[in-house]
Amino acid sequence: MRAAGDSTRGIADLVLHGGVVRTMTEQNPAATAIALRGGRIAAIGTDREVLALAGPATGTIDLAGRAVLPxxxxxxxxxxxxxxxxxxxxxxxxxxxxxxxxxxxxxxxxxxxxxxxxxxxxxxxxxxxxxxxxxxxxxxxxxxxxxxxxxxxxxxxxxxxxxxxxxxxxxxxxxxxxxxxxxxxxxxxxxxxxxxxxxxxxxxxxxxxxxxxxxxxxxxxxxxxxxxxxxxxxxxxxxxxxxxxxxxxxxxxxxxxxxxxxxxxxxxxxxxxxxxxxxxxxxxxxxxxxxxxxxxxxxxxxxxxxxxxxxxxxxxxxxxxxxxxxxxxxxxxxxxxxxxxxxxxxxxxxxxxxxxxxxxxxxxxxxxxxxxxxxxxxxxxxxxxxxxxxxxxxxxxxxDGAASWKGVLAPGMAADLCVLAADPLAVAPAELPDVDVDLTVVDGRIVHDRAGTG
The missing domain is CATH 3.20.20.140 (Metal-dependent hydrolases)
Structure with missing residues (x-):
């Protein structure tokens, strides 16, 4: 199996791996990693598949079980x-x-x-x-x-x-x-x-x-x-x-x-x-x-x-x-x-x-x-x-009239996402306010890092 996306178009700018990726689509239900490049999502898949897109200059973040959402x-x-x-x-x-x-x-x-x-x-x-x-x-x-x-x-x-x-x-x-x-x-x-x-x-x-x-x-x-x-x-x-x-x-x-x-x-x-x-x-x-x-x-x-x-x-x-x-x-x-x-x-x-x-x-x-x-x-x-x-x-x-380019996690979509400390589907809705937002990325750029470490 190959990661969703075209890995032939270059090295990723940022890879997040080792977690849960909630794409809000029916695709990649078992994904654990996501790669970003040029303000877009480059690939979604397993750690092995997506980390293959990392190069010497790629930033990598170990999710350590955390969840990625749009x-x-x-x-x-x-x-x-x-x-x-x-x-x-x-x-x-x-x-x-x-x-x-x-x-x-x-x-x-x-x-x-x-x-x-x-x-x-x-x-x-x-x-x-x-x-x-x-x-x-x-x-x-x-x-x-x-x-x-x-x-x-x-x-x-x-x-x-x-x-x-x-x-x-x-x-x-x-x-x-x-x-x-x-x-x-x-x-x-x-x-x-x-x-x-x-x-x-x-x-x-x-x-x-x-x-x-x-x-x-x-x-x-x-x-x-x-x-x-x-x-x-x-x-x-x-x-x-x-x-x-x-x-x-x-x-x-x-x-x-x-x-x-x-x-x-x-x-x-x-x-x-x-x-x-x-x-x-x-x-x-x-x-x-x-x-x-x-x-x-x-x-x-x-x-x-x-x-x-x-x-x-x-x-x-x-x-x-x-x-x-x-x-x-x-x-x-x-x-x-x-x-x-x-x-x-x-x-x-x-x-x-x-x-x-x-x-x-x-x-x-x-x-x-x-x-x-x-x-x-x-x-x-x-x-x-x-x-x-x-x-x-x-x-x-x-x-927003923007469903063609944002709102879900899929290759080619805008690299807008957030990382939660826990999978929101694994906690009761009443417990969700206690789940920290650890990271926010807009257009492939980190705009919030709660711990300052990624």
């Missing part, structure tokens, strides 16, 4: 805001509204770099900043406006990013209103990048509604106190707001742009799915549109997501943190009928498990543990962990 991709993470607040999170000790906004470009640059260091230490090699742009130029944090975009462009050009970044542009207020005219004007903005594999401007972010605990999610049933919430999109009445949100989504789709819509209530989710279905008529390109949060998505809506190719970005930790509040404002038992993660997995929804940091910690291990807790006991814990790991690697790469 680099983690957090598909919904506010890195600039995270860099400003960490170690605080909104749902953690000292949480609440941020009190240290970013006033200068130097502060924004420092926040992005600080977040990059933190994310590298967690094995995160890609992330999405879901909402940066002129809609927040006067925002209170300074972490979401156009100056942040400028800093990302500069850092990417200087080669200082430690993770690959996808950006959704924001033409309305964060957690607030947007207008049809502003969004339509924004569709013509410059989305070019010197290297889209490091910094890519994928499309737009729209806030359809708020969140259930604040009674701002747009729901079909209304709230226990008799109140109701409409869409955040501007309009003279509910029908006009729905029409305007639909026009935003259809126009973005026809401009070839991805749309990520913050929608938590079942009514807002319905409007989004109807709009995507309308947009696809005669314009059937799969642009990877997705619902962000989707707390109250029904079984029927999840099935429609599969049919329409609409993704879903979920935060299991938010379900655990806010379930009681949801029951308090919407009625007993509503939380248990929300966050249908099990059905999303069963139906095959393109689901990404994300952190929404700094709302929660950016630690993906905690999100997998939270998902497992929310789902309840598993018949096959190993299978569940594997499914949830895909939601942190394979599915986010699909959301």
């Amino acid at each position: 680099g983690i991709n957090d598909a919904h993470l506010h890195a600039t805001w995270l860099g400003a607040l960490w170690p605080r999170t909104l749902f953690g000790p000292g949480g609440g509204e941020p009190r240290n906004p970013l006033h200068t470009n130097e502060q924004r640059r420092a926040a992005i770099l600080r977040a990059g260091e933190l994310l590298a230490s967690l094995g995160i090699t890609s992330y999405t900043e879901p909402g940066l742009g002129p809609g927040e130029d006067d925002g209170p944090t300074g972490a979401f406006g156009s100056p942040v975009v400028a800093q990302y462009r500069e850092l990417a050009a200087e080669g200082l990013l430690k993770a690959r970044v996808t950006v959704l542009s924001l033409y309305g207020e964060l957690d607030g209103r947007s207008s049809l005219s502003d969004v339509l004007a924004g569709l013509a903005a410059d989305r070019s990048s010197s290297d889209p594999r490091w910094l890519r401007f994928a499309g737009i972010k729209i806030f359809a509604d708020g969140i259930p605990p604040m009674r701002s999610a747009c729901t079909k049933c209304g709230y226990a106190d008799g109140s109701s919430a409409g869409l955040l999109v501007d309009g003279v009445d509910d029908a006009d707001r729905e029409h305007n949100l639909t026009r935003m989504i259809v126009a973005a789709h026809r401009a070839g742009l991805q749309v990520g819509v913050h929608a938590t209530g079942d009514r807002s989710i319905e409007v989004v799915l109807n709009a995507v279905e309308l947009a696809g008529v005669g314009h059937g390109a799969d642009l990877g549109h997705y619902v962000i949060h989707g707390d109250m998505a029904s079984s029927e809506q999840l099935r429609r997501m599969v049919d329409l190719g609409v993704g879903l970005d979920v935060q299991p930790g938010i379900a655990l943190c806010t379930g009681e509040q949801v029951d308090a404002v919407l009625g007993p038992g509503v939380a248990a009928e929300s966050w249908r993660l099990g059905e999303a997995l069963e139906f095959g929804v393109r689901m990404c498990v994300t952190s929404d940091a700094p709302v929660l910690s950016p630690d993906w291990r905690r999100q997998i543990a939270a998902a497992d807790e929310w789902l309840g006991p598993a018949e096959d814990p190993r299978q569940r962990t594997a499914q949830l790991l895909r939601c942190c690697t394979v599915e986010p790469a699909r959301q």
Whole structure:
């Protein structure tokens, strides 16, 4: 047997051997080693096969039984805001509204770099900043406006990013209103990048509604106190707001742009799915549109997501943190009928498990543990962990439109990976947060080495 890959094309830059290689594919299930060359994966196989690619200048790392995974991709993470607040999170000790906004470009640059260091230490090699742009130029944090975009462009050009970044542009207020005219004007903005594999401007972010605990999610049933919430999109009445949100989504789709819509209530989710279905008529390109949060998505809506190719970005930790509040404002038992993660997995929804940091910690291990807790006991814990790991690697790469070159470990794919101190499939999901991230590699370059020894 020969190692997967073409060993005739040169000597490897780096070889990791003597461990477990979880490729997230059906290939090489017994692989113990992986070779990297020129920012790509050169080969995967047994120690003997892969070490044959090592030369005098090749770096070698003895995994000593540790596990290699594809680099983690957090598909919904506010890195600039995270860099400003960490170690605080909104749902953690000292949480609440941020009190240290970013006033200068130097502060924004420092926040992005600080977040990059933190994310590298967690094995995160890609992330999405879901909402940066002129809609927040006067925002209170300074972490979401156009100056942040400028800093990302500069850092990417200087080669200082430690993770690959996808950006959704924001033409309305964060957690607030947007207008049809502003969004339509924004569709013509410059989305070019010197290297889209490091910094890519994928499309737009729209806030359809708020969140259930604040009674701002747009729901079909209304709230226990008799109140109701409409869409955040501007309009003279509910029908006009729905029409305007639909026009935003259809126009973005026809401009070839991805749309990520913050929608938590079942009514807002319905409007989004109807709009995507309308947009696809005669314009059937799969642009990877997705619902962000989707707390109250029904079984029927999840099935429609599969049919329409609409993704879903979920935060299991938010379900655990806010379930009681949801029951308090919407009625007993509503939380248990929300966050249908099990059905999303069963139906095959393109689901990404994300952190929404700094709302929660950016630690993906905690999100997998939270998902497992929310789902309840598993018949096959190993299978569940594997499914949830895909939601942190394979599915986010699909959301990024990058499944052809990242998200799994295979010859020719990007050399983005992380090394865990133990095989994640050999521990219970609840134990995963205690498994150290020992090494992170992006584009073949080591960006985090916990022990400093490899």
